[in-house]
Amino acid sequence: MRTAYSVETVRAAERALMARLPDGALMQRAAAGxxxxxxxLLRRSGRVYGSRVVLLVGSGDNGGDALYAGARLARRGAGVRALLTAPDRAHEGGVAALRAAGGRVDGADRVSTDLIGRVDLVVDGITGIGGRGGLREGAAALVRALEATGAPIVAVDLPSGVEADTGEVLGDAVRADATVTFGTYKPGLLIDPAADRAGALHLVDIGLDDELPGVPDLEALQYADVAALLPVPANESDKYRRGVVGIVAGSARYPGAAVLAVGGALRGGAGAVRYVGPGADAVIARHPETLVHSGPPSKAGRVQAWVVGPGLGDGTAAVSAVADVLAADVPVLVDADGLRLLDASVVRSRTAPTLLTPHAGEAAALLGxxxxxxxxxxxxxxxxLAARYRSTVLLKGSTTLVATDTEHTPVRVNPTGTSWLATAGSGDVLSGLTGSLLAAGLRPRDAASVGAHLHGLAARHASDGxxxxxxxxxxxxxAAWRDVRA
Known part of the structure; x- marks a missing residue:
């Protein structure tokens, strides 16, 4: 599992570790990595000896990391040039080390980027985890000029100009091909829009683990974590013991939503799917194993979880269906039209778990x-959203997030998916799949996390580019399920 910690937590851990180490040892560990x-990276396109490396160096420790790393590359025969964005505040020891190794050091404002010449690698050490807001204009212009060379960019700890704690990008920022981060991941490396600028992530162990608290701010499940959560039927299982999920979806205008939600549910681990709504004929035509009922949901038969909302419309029947489902004493997943029709006070007062699955537009409406x-x-x-509605929330997007209203519980970030997943109906499939996992016995946070992970992997399998x-x-x-369990 990948974990990420806030800037405040990382700094406290670094202070505790530095108190036990010789002066400068932590920076040397980071620089070595x-x-x-x-x-x-240089060896992939040629070799270190004879390569040309440009360091973009700011005034913080990230600049020191870049300078000491540049000195190590210079000792291996690379031509290293440091451009200092704040010459009077650059790390003195790092500057001295680079010069001693044969590197060149200049003030960025005294160098014409037209005269830099060939560049094989750019190292971004302008700002670190304490940076706020976008790059200043001088640094932004320098970054744009070096991006135009086509040389790969490696960010030190995180791309300059992004917000480490939130993943926000509030102005100009570096777009890196790779980011080398130290000790632990930072939230901004895992959450878009900042994550989109980080490129490939490389974590360097600097000995911070023992100083970090047991509960991170963020976590991202990997294959082994997801595999451990997947419901697997026992030898004595039958369809009812495996769980029954109810789907309330579709309308005369959107019959396909019912078909897609049921399709996701049938592949999500539950033993049976009950469908309630006007799309029964379309559902049975595509999925004959589905149990159908004309409604209301409370009369359809026993279920272990409900999914309500995809393609439901906004008529009186839809309003009644949402209210009927939310009155049930089982876990409920609310998506799409159901999010517009829910009564917030009813959701907050429910004793059974509620899982809301909005995209950004729906989330904005819920938050006003x-x-x-x-x-x-x-x-x-x-x-x-999780706090206001006292629910588990899956916020869909290029990086899907899962949060609960329980204090000291990490937000989960889903690392799978593809941009091709931005297609009509994909959210209906996710709702059915996740609801099925709820019915199979997973807690809402786990069902949402596993559902998003499998959904993203399935899209990769189906798309293949x-x-x-x-x-x-x-x-x-x-196929995604088998891939995770392999």
């Missing part, structure tokens, strides 16, 4: 803020 990662605010600050938005339809994603869920 950074230099090794840079050397590996502009969509752009949610998209820019996804971590804050998902936490606020090309366009994909929602039904393709549903059909690929078993």
């Amino acid at each position: 950074l230099a090794a990662a840079c050397a590996d 803020v502009p969509r752009e605010e949610v998209e820019a600050g996804r971590l804050a938005a998902v936490r606020e 090309g366009p994909v339809a929602a039904q393709d994603v549903a059909d690929a869920i078993p």
Whole structure:
């Protein structure tokens, strides 16, 4: 499992570790890891000896890390040049080390980027985890000029200009090909829009683990974590023991939503799927194993979890269906139209678990803020939704987030998916899949995390680099399931 900690927590851990180490030892550990990662990248396109490396150096410790790493590369025969964005505040020991190794040091404001010449690698050490806001204009212009060379960019700890704690990008920021981070991941490396600028992530162990608290701020499940949560039927299981999920979805206008939600549910681990709604004929035509009922949901038969909302519309029947489902004493997943029709006070007063699965626009409506605010600050938005509605919330997007209203519980970040997943109906498949996992016995936080992970993997399998339809994603869920368990 990947874990991420806030800036405050990381700094406290670093202080505790530095108190037990010789002066400068922690920076040397970081620089050694950074230099090794840079050397590996240079070897992929040529070699270290004779390569040309440009360091963008700010006034903080990130600049010191870059300078000491540059000195190590210079001793291996690379031509290293440091451009200092704040010459009077650059790390003195790092500057001296680079010069002693044969590197060149200049003030960034005294260098014409047109005269830099060939560049094989750029190392971004302008700002660190304490940086706030976007890059200043001088640094931003320098970054743009070096990006234009086409040389790969390696960010030190995180790309300069992004917010370490939130993943926000509030102005100009570096877009790195790779980020070498130290001790632990930072939230901004895992959450878009900042994560999109980090490139490939490389974690360097600097001995911080023993100083970090047991509960991180964020966590991202990996294959082994997901495999451990997948429901597997025992020899004595039958369809009812495996769990029954109820699906309330679709309308005369959106019959396909019912088909897609049921398709996801049938592949999510539950033993049976009950469908309630006007799309029964379309559902049975595509999925004859489905149990159908005309409604209301409370009369359809026993279920272990409900999914309500996909394609439901906004008529009186839809309003009644949402209210009926929320009155049930079983876990309920609310998506799409159900999010618009729910009564917030009813959701907050439920004793059984509730899982809300909005995209950014729906989340904005639930919070009463502009969509752009949610998209820019996804971590804050998902936490606020969970707290305000006393529910588990899955905020869909390029990096899907899962939060609960329980204190000291890490937000989960889903690392799977593809941009091709932005297609009509894919959210309906996710709702059915996640609801099925709820019915199979997973807690809402785990069901949401596993559902998002499998959904993203299924999209990768179905897409294979090309366009994909929602039904393709549903059909690929078993392959994703097998992939995780392999």
